[in-house]
Structures are given as C-alpha cells and as structure tokens.
Amino acid sequence: GENVEQHPSTLSVQEGDSAVIKCTYSDSASNYFPWYKQELGKGPQLIIDIRSNVGEKKDQRIAVTLNKTAKHFSLHITETQPEDSAVYFCAAIFTGGGNKLTFGTGTQLKVEL
Amino acid sequence: DTAVSQTPKYLVTQMGNDKSIKCEQNLGHDTMYWYKQDSKKFLKIMFSYNNKELIINETVPNRFSPKSPDKAHLNLHINSLELGDSAVYFCASSQDLTRSNNEQFFGPGTRLTVL
Numbered sequence: 772g773e774n775v776e777q778h779p780s781t782l783s784v785q786e787g788d789s790a791v792i793k794c795t796y797s798d799s800a801s802n803y804f805p806w807y808k809q810e811l812g813k814g815p816q817l818i819i820d821i822r823s824n825v826g827e828k829k830d831q832r833i834a835v836t837l838n839k840t841a842k843h844f845s846l847h848i849t850e851t852q853p854e855d856s857a858v859y860f861c862a863a864i865f866t867g868g869g870n871k872l873t874f875g876t877g878t879q880l881k882v883e884l
Numbered sequence: 885d886t887a888v889s890q891t892p893k894y895l896v897t898q899m900g901n902d903k904s905i906k907c908e909q910n911l912g913h914d915t916m917y918w919y920k921q922d923s924k925k926f927l928k929i930m931f932s933y934n935n936k937e938l939i940i941n942e943t944v945p946n947r948f949s950p951k952s953p954d955k956a957h958l959n960l961h962i963n964s965l966e967l968g969d970s971a972v973y974f975c976a977s978s979q980d981l982t983r984s985n986n987e988q989f990f991g992p993g994t995r996l997t998v999l
Contacts, residue, residue: 803986805987805988807990809925812993813992813993814888814974814990814991814992814993815927815974815990816990817987817988817989820987858925860927864986869932869939869940869981870915870917870932870939870978870981870986870988871929871932871940871942872917872919872927872929872988873929874926874927874928876924876925876926877925877926877927
C-alpha cells in the first residue's frame with residue numbers, strides 16, 4: 772500500500788551542526804516529494820520539494836536528495852539555527868490520481884544553543 | 885495577503901453537536917483539500933475537490949460532509965461530533981491536479997476539541 776516511513780522521530784543538534792532526516796516510500800511510481808516544516812500552532816509550510824527526474828536540489832541551507840532505486844529521500848539542513856526547531860514532515864504523491872499527499876510521521880528537530 | 889485561511893482557529897464543543905469549519909484560498913487555485921492531524925501529529929488526507937468536484941474521499945465517516953460552493957472555498961461540516969473527532973484540521977490548496985502544479989499550501993489549522 773501507500774506508505775512513507777520517516778526517521779528519526781526526534782533529533783537534537785547543536786547550533787551550527789547539520790541535521791539529516793530520512794524517508795522511504797513504497798510506490799516506485801511516485802514522482803513528487805515535498806518537505807514541510809510545522810512550527811508550534813501553525814500549519815505545515817512547504818520548504819523544499821523534489822521531483823523524480825532530479826537527484827538533488829538545494830536552496831541555501833536546505834537540500835534534498837532522492838534515490839529512486841532505493842526509494843528513499845533525505846532532507847539536509849546545514850548550519851542549523853534555533854529558528855530551525857520545528858516538526859519536519861516528508862511526503863509523497865503516489866500514483867492513482869487526486870494529488871493526494873501521504874505524509875511521514877514527522878521529526879521533531881531541536882536546535883540547542 | 886495571498887493565502888489559505890480557515891475559521892475558526894479554535895472550536896470547543898460537546899459530543900453530539902454539529903459544527904462547520906470554513907476555508908478560503910485567494911491563490912486562484914483549482915484544487916482544495918482537507919487534512920486531519922491527530923494528537924500524535926500524524927497528517928492524513930480526508931477529502932480533495934477540484935473545481936468544486938469531489939476527487940478524493942479517503943474513507944471518512946459520512947458524518948463529515950465537505951461542501952465547495954465555488955473553487956475558492958471548501959467548507960467542512962461535521963454532524964454528531966464524537967470524542968475521536970478531536971484533532972487539528974488543515975485546509976490546503978494546489979494550483980490544479982497536473983503533475984507540474986501539485987505544490988500544496990496549507991492553512992493555519994482549526995483545533996477542534998470535543999468534550
């Protein structure tokens with residue numbers, strides 16, 4: 772079935788260090804993989820996405836890599852700052868229509884001073 | 885501001901009541917969605933509409949009835965509220981259903997508490 776697994780569930784890093792969150796998906800035909808950041812009391816905000824015809828995408832301190840063969844994708848945040856602290860969700864759109872996003876279970880990232 | 889907006893932000897009600905949550909987007913998008921986020925923060929789709937037409941109904945109890953009066957609005961009506969309906973409900977929109985335009989933008993959420 773349609774499934775996205777996300778690890779770790781919690782991640783604590785020191786300010787300035789890098790953070791990596793990993794996801795795997797079940798449908799090899801999936802073609803769109805967004806990452807969302809959710810701050811306390813707010814809605815998920817799209818921070819970066821990648822499509823299946825690309826292996827890597829970078830936007831300032833954030834990068835996403837996609838390995839279609841292994842069916843996994845990762846979020847990399849470099850030079851972390853306290854304002855990066857939030858819950859991060861990976862997601863995938865599976866084939867079958869409707870543009871339905873299937874989310875991972877979330878990673879609580881805490882950046883410590 | 886261009887955005888997805890929801891009202892109310894908080895909703896506290898008794899079991900058995902009927903309530904509605906409203907959603908509006910001024911992004912000019914054709915497609916709108918409702919997602920439910922439970923107490924463990926798990927996000928799951930409930931419905932999607934494209935140009936006022938129902939596209940996805942993800943095995944949601946029929947106590948939940950979405951209504952799209954026009955493509956900029958997607959409201960969620962819930963009958964006979966149960967304790968298990970307590971959650972945060974997010975509205976979202978995307979430009980359309982095509983592969984190149986499927987970025988989804990989320991509203992701020994409505995926290996529903998059923999007592």
